[in-house]
Amino acid sequence: xxxxxxxxxxxxxxxxxxxxxxxxxxxxxxxxxxxxxxxxxxxxxxxxxxxxxxxxxxxxxxxxxxxxxxxxxxxxxxxxxxxxxxxxxxxxxxxxxxxxxxxxxxxxxxxxxxxxxxxxxxxxxxxxxxxxxxxxxxxxxxxxxxxxxxxxxxxxxxxxxxxxxxxxxxxxxxxxxxxxxxxxxxxxxxxxxxxxxxxxxxxxxxxxxxxxxxxxxxxxxxxxxxxxxxxxxxxxxxxxxxxxxxxxxxxxxxxxxxxxxxxxxxxxxxxxxxxxxxxxxxxxxxxxxxxxxxxxxxxxxxxxxxxxxxxxxxxxxxxxxxxxxxxxxxxxxxxxxxxxxxxxxxxxxxxxxxxxxxxxxxxxxxxxxxxxx
Numbered sequence: 001x002x003x004x005x006x007x008x009x010x011x012x013x014x015x016x017x018x019x020x021x022x023x024x025x026x027x028x029x030x031x032x033x034x035x036x037x038x039x040x041x042x043x044x045x046x047x048x049x050x051x052x053x054x055x056x057x058x059x060x061x062x063x064x065x066x067x068x069x070x071x072x073x074x075x076x077x078x079x080x081x082x083x084x085x086x087x088x089x090x091x092x093x094x095x096x097x098x099x100x101x102x103x104x105x106x107x108x109x110x111x112x113x114x115x116x117x118x119x120x121x122x123x124x125x126x127x128x129x130x131x132x133x134x135x136x137x138x139x140x141x142x143x144x145x146x147x148x149x150x151x152x153x154x155x156x157x158x159x160x161x162x163x164x165x166x167x168x169x170x171x172x173x174x175x176x177x178x179x180x181x182x183x184x185x186x187x188x189x190x191x192x193x194x195x196x197x198x199x200x201x202x203x204x205x206x207x208x209x210x211x212x213x214x215x216x217x218x219x220x221x222x223x224x225x226x227x228x229x230x231x232x233x234x235x236x237x238x239x240x241x242x243x244x245x246x247x248x249x250x251x252x253x254x255x256x257x258x259x260x261x262x263x264x265x266x267x268x269x270x271x272x273x274x275x276x277x278x279x280x281x282x283x284x285x286x287x288x289x290x291x292x293x294x295x296x297x298x299x300x301x302x303x304x305x306x307x308x309x310x311x312x313x314x315x316x317x318x319x320x321x322x323x324x325x326x327x328x329x330x331x332x333x334x335x336x337x338x339x340x341x342x343x344x345x346x347x348x349x350x351x352x353x354x355x356x357x358x359x360x361x362x363x364x365x366x367x368x369x370x371x372x373x
Contacts, residue, residue, distance in 0.1 A: 003221075004028075005171075008229050010144060010164075011236040017166050019144055019228055022221060025171035026057070026132070030065040032167050036103035036128050041068040043098060045089065045116040046107040047076040050134050053177045058107060058132070070096060074112070078264035081115050081150040083159075089119050103128035103166060109135035109182075110142035110270065114157070117148030121163035131168040135178060136186025137271050139170040140193075140227040145235040145245075151264065155331045156256040162240055170228065172221060180213075184307050185271025187213055188251075190227045191306075192274060195299060196250045199349025201226060206302050213306055246334060247351050250343040251277030254312070257328035262317030275308035276315035280369060281344050283311070287365055290354070291345045299348065312369045322366035326359055 005022040020029045033042065042062050046055060051073050062069040072092050074080050098104065104127055106116035113131055120129040131143040149160025175183070187209065194201035205212075205223065212219035231248070238245035255270070255277030262268040279300050285291030303310040312320060334341040334353070340362070344354040356362055 006225055008225070008232050010168075010232045012164065012239060015164055017164065017168065019168040019170060019232065021139065021170040021172070021225055021228055023172050025169050026061050026173075027064075029167065029169045030061055033062075033103075033105075033130065033169075034065050034067060036130060036166055037067055039099065039102050040066065041070055041102070042105055042130075043093065043096060043102065044069055044071045044105045044107050044132075045074065045112055045119075046071060047074050047080070047109075047112055049076045050108040050112070054134060054174055055107070071107075074115070076111070077266060078111055078151070078259070078270070080111055081157075081264070083150060085115060086119060086150055089115065090123055093119065093123060098123060098127060100124045100127050103130045105130040105132055106143075107132045107134065108138070109133065110138045113138055113142050114147070114149050114160070117146070117163050117165070118150060118160050121148055121161040126163070129163060129165045131165045133168070133170055134174040136175055136183055136224070137189050138186075139172075139175075140186060140224055141189040141231065141248075143168050143170065144228060144231050146239070151260075153260075155260050155328055158331065158333065164239075170224070172217070172224065175220075180307075181269065182271075183213060185269045185274075187223075187306060188271035188275040188278070188303075188308055190223050191302070192248070192250050192278060193227050193230050195278060195345070195348060196247045196343070196351040197349060198230060199347070201230070202348050206298070209302065210305055246341075246353055247343055249334060250345075250351050251275070251279075251281055253277065253329060253332050253334070253340075253342050254280045254325070256332070257325040258312070258315050258317065258320060260328045261320050261324055268315060268317030272309055272315060275303050275310065276312055279303055279310035279314075280312055280366075281342065283369065284342070284362070284365055285344045285346070288344070288354075291347060295345065295348045312366065313371055320370055322363045322370055322372060325366055326363050329362075330359075 005025040133143040146164035149157035255273035282296040300310040
């Protein structure tokens, strides 16, 4: 018997919104979608891959709810998070005479969500926004919390805005067509949430994560629900990343540097970069005497068992150099007063923001990690 979808609320003063997750979430959410579509149409942005697999299902759900679906399709891939694609998307939405009172839906993975959310944030000074994530990574991470952005040559997600969705629909049925590589990439974000602040969840993942990735839908459903609930709690406490929400960047400083250097053509995907970044953060924590070596080894072994890179040298898309990574890290969004701020571990389930004043020490460490010294 298929369980009913669950509803998790992101509690924000005056702007709280539900996240419906699990099989059947799309159909269960349509009454909420209708309420956000006063013109009886849903404006939807998707990429070609997702459209080929799933757009018919969204169209059927809209038709059943009395809505007309108007879809705009972009090419797939991280390279679409650009000024050129943002301008083109905004022009197409304006041609459809989008109104501030109607919702724009992102139907796809993190790239579609980030790009569509940013367009929604700036079009006519802000429209309503619906997230319908179709990848594991987007369901457990990027669709919840209101971060939207495009990339720059200097780094990833450097141009953007906080723009909370009015509704998130994380239907697990969409994951059935997701390639194994993308499932592993999404799992990295589930693991990150456990590693930064929930040791019990890490223990559970260490026991069940490989089976969840291997196709056990019930275990994966538990992991997804727990991840969304955990992120919702963090966002409710710190919407604009002034405190505890910064911990969600565990692995991301190093990971984003890898992504920028690899380019955005698919040689390295985001979850792989985050996995390698987490392994690197733990290795640096051990190097600085902040974290037990046993915890680093336990995380690295789990990443490897799940088919994810546990180090910089194992990340696809290279070769990478320490010098180039340092240049990217200097533009990290978390930096303050010229000081690099890294999320590092004290232990599994206990992360904190560490201020690194000695870039020479960090570069020497990265040299060793990359096998260049």
